[in-house]
Amino acid sequence: MAEIIDCLRAFEELPETLKLMKDCIAKVNASMTHVSDNSMSISMSSAMSSSESEGEIHFLPGKSVAVSKRSFLRLNRTRMTVFAQELAVLIFSKDTLANSTLTGRNGRGDMTKGQLDVAKVPAITDAVIEEFPGTTMSEVRAALRRKCNNEHFSHKRP
Numbered sequence: 001m002a003e004i005i006d007c008l009r010a011f012e013e014l015p016e017t018l019k020l021m022k023d024c025i026a027k028v029n030a031s032m033t034h035v036s037d038n039s040m041s042i043s044m045s046s047a048m049s050s051s052e053s054e055g056e057i058h059f060l061p062g063k064s065v066a067v068s069k070r071s072f073l074r075l076n077r078t079r080m081t082v083f084a085q086e087l088a089v090l091i092f093s094k095d096t097l098a099n100s101t102l103t104g105r106n107g108r109g110d111m112t113k114g115q116l117d118v119a120k121v122p123a124i125t126d127a128v129i130e131e132f133p134g135t136t137m138s139e140v141r142a143a144l145r146r147k148c149n150n151e152h153f154s155h156k157r158p
Helices: 002-033 069-073 080-091 094-098 120-131 137-156
Strands: 057-059 066-068
Touching: 057 069, 066 069, 066 080, 069 080, 080 094, 080 120, 080 137, 094 137, 120 137
Parallel strands: none
Antiparallel strands: 057 066
């Protein structure tokens, strides 16, 4: 008899649980309508983390790229280059960085690599310049170029 009562109590909680789930889905859908699918980048592992505070997102300057707010706040801000490279990893995967360049060309000018998303690179650049005033676009691009080269080198090693 006690098992039946416990079951009935669990069923009583079900509508509230469903309401919370619907609210969560509505928030995600609302945030997705503000950002196009092709330019949005959210780290799903951190968004699904139980320690994530309600899955909040942070939009980079220009509002076309979004990342986990918690992950963005945890980026190392000691130097511009470190911040830029960590932000690049947050937005692109390490595999993408290893197999891409800013222009899609390798060091010899051949189009043998993929080009990093042309909407995301300016968002990274603007975010870095906003965080480190006085930084130039070419300095940020150099840091991104270096990160792509480093990831490419580390992926080649066994």
